[in-house]
Amino acid sequence: MTIGKLSAGFVAALALASLPAQAASVKIGFVTTLTTPAGVIGRDMQDAFNLALEDIGGKMGGLDVEVFYEDDGFKPEIGKQKTDKLVQKDDVDFVAGYIWSHVLLASQKSVLGAGKFLISANAGPSQLAGKQCHENFFATSWQNDQTPMAMGEVLNKRGVKSLYVIAPNYAAGKNMVAGVERSFKGKIVGKDLTKWPGQLDFSAELAKARASKADGVFVFYPGKAGGAFMKQYQQAGLNGKIPLYSVFTVDSLSLPLFQKGKLEGVMGSYMTQFWAPDLDTPQNKKFVDGFRKKYNRYPSFYAAQTYDSMFLIKSAVDAVKGDLTNKDGMRAAMAKADFPSVRGSFKFGNNHFPIQDFYLREVVADADGNWTTATRDVVYKDHQDPYAKDCKM
Amino acid sequence: MTWTLLLEQSLNGFQLGIVLFLMAAGLTLVFGIMDMVNLAHGSLYMIGALLCATFTEWTGSFLLGVLLALPAVLVVGILVEVVALRTLYKRDHLDQVLASFGLILFFNELARIVWGPEGMAIPLPAWLDGSIEILPGVPYPTYRLMVIVVGLAVAAALYWLVVKTRTGMLIRAGASNRTMVGALGVNIGLLFTLIFGLGAALAGLAGMIAAPIVQANIGMGESILIPAFVVIVVGGIGSIRGAFIAALIVGLIDTMGRSFLDVLLGTFMSANAAETAAPALSAMAIYILMAVVLFFRPQGLFPPQGRG
Numbered sequence: 048m049t050i051g052k053l054s055a056g057f058v059a060a061l062a063l064a065s066l067p068a069q070a071a072s073v074k075i076g077f078v079t080t081l082t083t084p085a086g087v088i089g090r091d092m093q094d095a096f097n098l099a100l101e102d103i104g105g106k107m108g109g110l111d112v113e114v115f116y117e118d119d120g121f122k123p124e125i126g127k128q129k130t131d132k133l134v135q136k137d138d139v140d141f142v143a144g145y146i147w148s149h150v151l152l153a154s155q156k157s158v159l160g161a162g163k164f165l166i167s168a169n170a171g172p173s174q175l176a177g178k179q180c181h182e183n184f185f186a187t188s189w190q191n192d193q194t195p196m197a198m199g200e201v202l203n204k205r206g207v208k209s210l211y212v213i214a215p216n217y218a219a220g221k222n223m224v225a226g227v228e229r230s231f232k233g234k235i236v237g238k239d240l241t242k243w244p245g246q247l248d249f250s251a252e253l254a255k256a257r258a259s260k261a262d263g264v265f266v267f268y269p270g271k272a273g274g275a276f277m278k279q280y281q282q283a284g285l286n287g288k289i290p291l292y293s294v295f296t297v298d299s300l301s302l303p304l305f306q307k308g309k310l311e312g313v314m315g316s317y318m319t320q321f322w323a324p325d326l327d328t329p330q331n332k333k334f335v336d337g338f339r340k341k342y343n344r345y346p347s348f349y350a351a352q353t354y355d356s357m358f359l360i361k362s363a364v365d366a367v368k369g370d371l372t373n374k375d376g377m378r379a380a381m382a383k384a385d386f387p388s389v390r391g392s393f394k395f396g397n398n399h400f401p402i403q404d405f406y407l408r409e410v411v412a413d414a415d416g417n418w419t420t421a422t423r424d425v426v427y428k429d430h431q432d433p434y435a436k437d438c439k440m
Numbered sequence: 441m442t443w444t445l446l447l448e449q450s451l452n453g454f455q456l457g458i459v460l461f462l463m464a465a466g467l468t469l470v471f472g473i474m475d476m477v478n479l480a481h482g483s484l485y486m487i488g489a490l491l492c493a494t495f496t497e498w499t500g501s502f503l504l505g506v507l508l509a510l511p512a513v514l515v516v517g518i519l520v521e522v523v524a525l526r527t528l529y530k531r532d533h534l535d536q537v538l539a540s541f542g543l544i545l546f547f548n549e550l551a552r553i554v555w556g557p558e559g560m561a562i563p564l565p566a567w568l569d570g571s572i573e574i575l576p577g578v579p580y581p582t583y584r585l586m587v588i589v590v591g592l593a594v595a596a597a598l599y600w601l602v603v604k605t606r607t608g609m610l611i612r613a614g615a616s617n618r619t620m621v622g623a624l625g626v627n628i629g630l631l632f633t634l635i636f637g638l639g640a641a642l643a644g645l646a647g648m649i650a651a652p653i654v655q656a657n658i659g660m661g662e663s664i665l666i667p668a669f670v671v672i673v674v675g676g677i678g679s680i681r682g683a684f685i686a687a688l689i690v691g692l693i694d695t696m697g698r699s700f701l702d703v704l705l706g707t708f709m710s711a712n713a714a715e716t717a718a719p720a721l722s723a724m725a726i727y728i729l730m731a732v733v734l735f736f737r738p739q740g741l742f743p744p745q746g747r748g
Binding site: 085241247255271278283304309 | 442444445448449452453455456548552556557558559560561562563564569570571579581582583584650652653654655657658659660663695698699702715719720723
């Protein structure tokens with residue numbers, strides 16, 4: 048009996064003692080794709096987030112940081128379930144991550160409705176930039192339309208008059224097409240939206256592209272579909288016939304595979320991006336060197352944005368000195384974008400999407416013969432997405 | 441639309457159909473003869489592709505890679521049959537679906553551990569990697585032509601096996617009436633293992649053939665498994681001939697839908713509406729075909745004799 052009472056008291060005391068300990072940590076949920084072939088993207092993001100956690104010494108605002116990783120399985124419904132779990136069961140303070148626009152759109156309500164902060168480390172759907180913008184939503188990446196808009200400008204400069212567009216049929220694919228259509232001044236002679244993520248064989252689309260006799264082909268195929276597309280472009284004999292202009296298709300994750308598969312046609316091809324591994328900012332140097340040292344490969348843009356998202360969260364928690372109940376203080380701190388970013392200093396727009404520069408990058412071999420990209424030109428200075436005006440914030 | 445484009449797209453459809461046929465042939469045999477729903481058929485496709493990629497890397501030759509990977513997939517298939525599926529023949533379809541779905545998860549995780557999430561690209565020899573002119577001014581990828589040739593050769597060999605040999609006779613008999621074949625003293629257990637191994641090798645071959653086009657990846661089997669099921673339902677379950685014809689029909693419909701539907705819809709609706717409707721409709725086309733076939737001919741277009 049006494050032992051029973053004693054132990055009950057002991058348990059109660061423990062429970063009390065553990066209460067302040069719980070409050071003394073910042074909880075961050077991170078949703079990305081860790082299974083399916085897209086898991087290679089998720090792994091890059093997870094690696095970058097872990098590296099960032101190490102680089103800030105595992106602390107922000109005097110509190111310990113706890114990260115909960117969840118896998119969305121590349122499916123909106125699973126992404127939403129995992130987000131619900133993070134918000135309700137783990138009671139996290141921030142939810143970050145999200146590769147895919149359709150997953151983010153399905154999940155956003157679970158986070159924002161519960162009054163938590165949502166940080167997109169990649170997806171930038173037009174909906175969240177425009178009418179559905181939210182005070183607690185921030186993006187450390189870009190709005191989907193911006194990068195293809197930059198590519199449209201490049202095409203204009205290079206005198207491309209007619210363009211054939213191929214992209215996957217989902218939220219981001221449609222934004223990418225809308226983006227290039229917005230800035231490209233020539234004629235779009237053909238457009239294919241393919242089944243996503245199932246379709247990996249583009250024989251019919253490539254045959255149409257060739258028959259269209261366009262001056263250029265514009266594509267957006269993130270992840271493994273990009274590799275398949277590049278390979279088939281080469282097999283169809285289109286390399287050197289019709290120049291290929293891509294966004295989010297050739298990256299540090301796919302280039303080593305291309306090199307192994309001897310896809311020489313990718314060499315010298317152009318893409319636009321807000322960031323590049325050779326970008327000359329102190330934070331980028333620290334990030335790229337640290338990443339290459341720790342993981343022995345180049346970080347992708349996914350990793351760069353993810354690395355930034357940790358520092359954005361840190362800037363919020365630091366500003367309120369660890370008082371996580373002070374949401375207004377944290378929001379105001381994040382809106383200032385007052386943290387060292389890999390892209391250099393930038394501002395958030397009214398919709399909390401970055402106003403930032405976009406660069407033209409070319410695929411080259413580095414000093415060791417590894418394929419990577421080099422920055423060639425600045426396409427846009429301080430570019431804001433076209434949906435910001437629809438956002439009432 | 442020009443005639444050369446139509447020709448090129450027909451070849452593309454044909455080539456897709458051939459890959460589907462290799463998948464569907466094994467699936468229809470296993471489903472038709474053993475009455476076994478094997479969702480893990482797609483995993484054998486993936487294992488074939490990944491093994492071929494590995495062997496190609498070791499030997500430096502794609503052809504050697506295929507020659508080494510084929511018997512390897514055959515062994516994997518037989519192992520799967522002996523270890524996991526054999527006990528399930530007498531159980532109902534739901535148990536089989538659950539168990540073979542479990543196998544999919546198992547193989548995907550295995551592939552992730554062994555090959556990593558990024559998958560593998562298979563470099564082709566130079567003579568296969570380019571394109572040749574099939575008509576003046578109409579280049580076509582050499583590799584896809586090869587796929588068509590190889591696929592037709594395999595189809596011919598299968599035809600010979602099923603129609604001209606004693607084993608084939610037993611396979612056909614099994615498709616028509618399993619119990620009777622058993623009652624006549626045929627070693628059904630051995631026949632089943634053989635059929636399963638054959639189906640596995642065909643699925644693996646389909647994976648090896650597809651890998652240089654779409655790369656070898658985790659989960660690549662799932663995306664082709666569903667069209668393969670459509671093929672066997674349309675063709676008639678258990679019928680190799682049905683699988684062949686249905687595969688070509690499905691391949692052609694899918695490719696033609698992707699190629700010409702936007703132009704076709706554009707003739708009677710606004711360009712914007714056609715642009716939105718075409719991808720959605722072309723993605724549905726093969727399922728609409730299946731629904732129509734199921735409505736008018738539930739047994740499929742070419743069911744095995746004695747069952748239709």
